[in-house]
Amino acid sequence: xxxxxxxxxGALVLAAIAPTAGxxxxxxxxxxxxxxxxxxxxxxxxxxxxxQQQQKGPPAGTPRQATPPPGPxxxxxxxxxxxxxxxxxxxxxxxxPPFKGPGPSGPPPxxxxxxxxxxxxxxxxxxxxxKGPEWGKQxxxxxxxxxxxxxxxTTPGSAAPGSPPGLVPxxxxxxxxxxxxxxxxxxxxxxxxxRFEDVQKARTERVExxxxxxxxxxxxxxxxxxxxxxxxxxEAARFLRHRDAKSERRADGTVTTFYARPDGVRVxxxxxxxxxxxxxxxxxxxxxxxHIIDNRRxxxxxxxxxxxxxxxxxxxxxxxxxxxxxxxxxxxxDYERASDDDLYEAxxxxxxxxxxxxxxxxxxxxxxxxxxxxxxxxxxxxxFEFGAWEVTPDQYPRLERLARAILRVLRRxxxxxxxxxxxxxxxxxxxxxxSLSDRRAExxxxxxxxxxxxxxxxxxxxxxxxxxxxVPTQAAEPLNRRVEVRRITPLMSER
Numbered sequence: 001x002x003x004x005x006x007x008x009x010g011a012l013v014l015a016a017i018a019p020t021a022g023x024x025x026x027x028x029x030x031x032x033x034x035x036x037x038x039x040x041x042x043x044x045x046x047x048x049x050x051x052q053q054q055q056k057g058p059p060a061g062t063p064r065q066a067t068p069p070p071g072p073x074x075x076x077x078x079x080x081x082x083x084x085x086x087x088x089x090x091x092x093x094x095x096x097p098p099f100k101g102p103g104p105s106g107p108p109p110x111x112x113x114x115x116x117x118x119x120x121x122x123x124x125x126x127x128x129x130x131k132g133p134e135w136g137k138q139x140x141x142x143x144x145x146x147x148x149x150x151x152x153x154t155t156p157g158s159a160a161p162g163s164p165p166g167l168v169p170x171x172x173x174x175x176x177x178x179x180x181x182x183x184x185x186x187x188x189x190x191x192x193x194x195r196f197e198d199v200q201k202a203r204t205e206r207v208e209x210x211x212x213x214x215x216x217x218x219x220x221x222x223x224x225x226x227x228x229x230x231x232x233x234x235e236a237a238r239f240l241r242h243r244d245a246k247s248e249r250r251a252d253g254t255v256t257t258f259y260a261r262p263d264g265v266r267v268x269x270x271x272x273x274x275x276x277x278x279x280x281x282x283x284x285x286x287x288x289x290x291h292i293i294d295n296r297r298x299x300x301x302x303x304x305x306x307x308x309x310x311x312x313x314x315x316x317x318x319x320x321x322x323x324x325x326x327x328x329x330x331x332x333x334d335y336e337r338a339s340d341d342d343l344y345e346a347x348x349x350x351x352x353x354x355x356x357x358x359x360x361x362x363x364x365x366x367x368x369x370x371x372x373x374x375x376x377x378x379x380x381x382x383x384f385e386f387g388a389w390e391v392t393p394d395q396y397p398r399l400e401r402l403a404r405a406i407l408r409v410l411r412r413x414x415x416x417x418x419x420x421x422x423x424x425x426x427x428x429x430x431x432x433x434x435s436l437s438d439r440r441a442e443x444x445x446x447x448x449x450x451x452x453x454x455x456x457x458x459x460x461x462x463x464x465x466x467x468x469x470x471v472p473t474q475a476a477e478p479l480n481r482r483v484e485v486r487r488i489t490p491l492m493s494e495r
Contacts, residue, residue: 196387199435214431219275222434223314230314230366231434231463235277236269238446238456254278267457272299277361280457292415292457293492298360315362319369322353333377335402343405346375347418347487359491364419365462371419376486377402378470380479382444389439391447399444402485403452409487410458419488420445422463425480426473430465438463444483460488 204215214222219234236257239245245259253273258266264285270278280293324331333346351373364370381398382391391399409416422437422444441461448454471477 196389196432196436200432216435220435220438221275222431224431225314228314228316229430229434229465229467231438231465232275233438233442233461234275235271235280235460238442238449238459239267239269241446242456267455269457282457290415292417293361293460295360295362298362315360315366317359317363317367317370319367321369322351322373324352326352331375333375335377335379336381338377340401340405343377343401344408346377347405347409347485348412349375351490355491358493361460361492364488364491368468370491371486371488374486374488374491376484379444379483379485382483384436384440384481387436389436389443391440391443396447396451399447400452403448403454406448406454406458406485407452410455413489414455414458416458416487416489417492418459419486420459420461421484421486422461423468423470423480423482423484424465425475425477426466426469427476428466430467433465434463435465436463437465441483 199216202217206213206215210225212224214224216222218237221232223230223232236247236255239257239259240247242259245257247255247257249255254270256268256270258268260266266283267280268283269280272278276295276299277293278295278299279291281289281291283289330342330346331352333342335343338346352375353373355373359367359370379399379402382395384390406418420441422439422441424433424437426433438461441463445456445459445461448459449456466480469477469480470482471479473480
């Protein structure tokens with residue numbers, strides 16, 4: 001007998017669900033399974049919608065939502081009496097780095113929660129009790145501009161690329177000379193200052209040809225003959241202090257000391273076996289010689305009216321005092337009151353009286369009337385401690401004007417010669433005063449050369465002790481303790 005169509009359709013439905021019903025055990029077990037599958041499908045659809053919204057971004061004006069702590073997704077709790085389907089499993093949580101932002105790789109949020117804000121943010125993981133409460137914290141770095149001192153101006157374009165505007169990177173300290181271009185006196189030497197008492201103890205004395213000869217350390221001799229006394233020193237001593245100086249001794253006892261200048265010129269000083277200056281000259285790179293002082297003909301011939309002793313002696317001349325027709329302030333120039341032009345005029349003027357001939361250096365040194373034919377400058381501002389001859393560094397600037405005047409004359413004629421004289425008062429013995437005055441004159445010459453660049457070959461020194469007092473008194477008179485400077489080139493000239 002034929003079945004009706006509805007009966008046939010119901011048979012087909014029963015045949016399709018038969019395996020599921022058999023698996024569940026009863027027809028009532030198939031209903032909860034279908035409900036669970038439908039619920040799972042709804043969750044997957046919600047997850048896909050959430051991911052699509054995260055990729056597109058939130059609408060404008062959406063408030064920022066709090067970020068849930070990382071962890072496994074929340075499980076959906078079925079209603080009471082609803083059995084858990086066997087096909088739905090929750091995977092175990094995986095070990096991943098801290099979540100740094102939303103995206104496809106981030107953990108999914110719990111069902112039913114609002115989608116997180118897509119802006120980049122820092123997520124602080126929960127503290128690890130083993131590593132301390134600060135572990136895992138990644139605070140956002142903040143750029144703190146360097147505070148400049150008040151009133152410090154910034155130079156546009158001086159900041160490094162990428163630095164905040166208006167900031168100048170710290171520059172290293174500049175290494176170079178101080179902005180003050182004036183000469184700074186060097187610090188006082190830490191070496192022991194020589195004392196005059198040591199010089200007195202080291203003296204030796206002898207008698208030669210009726211003369212009394214006193215020898216001091218450093219090849220310094222004091223010769224007394226009758227009522228006259230003279231002191232002689234090693235003419236090459238100041239040259240030997242030059243860092244490039246060299247000395248050579250010949251078979252006849254002559255000693256030649258020389259040093260080389262940066263321009264290739266060599267400067268020579270030649271003394272004989274008795275320590276007398278024979279000549280001083282320059283030799284250029286081409287071999288040509290320019291004499292500054294030449295005493296050779298005077299040493300070879302002593303029969304020209306000059307009483308020269310054997311070896312060391314006095315060169316005494318019978319000369320009348322010069323006739324001075326210029327004003328006294330022009331003839332004897334006070335260094336502290338004179339202008340720079342006055343100093344230059346005194347060191348470049350011709351003799352005040354006529355000369356009979358050219359004279360040797362020893363004749364100039366030993367004859368007061370001959371030296372008086374040249375103008376002189378009195379230095380009353382250089383002071384020495386009692387029994388000392390060193391020029392202290394604080395007095396170096398006082399010699400600067402004198403050095404400028406000498407260098408100005410040398411630009412006109414580089415072969416000029418200047419005599420620096422030392423004088424003392426009448427307190428003490430004449431031998432001690434001769435030694436002190438000679439050492440003080442040499443100390444002034446060293447300062448002029450080492451501190452102000454005056455060539456040493458253009459300077460000669462001589463001490464006179466108490467022989468020529470400015471104020472005639474045997475008491476301690478500061479005006480008698482002085483240094484004088486004069487040009488002596490015309491006295492040695494052949495013209």
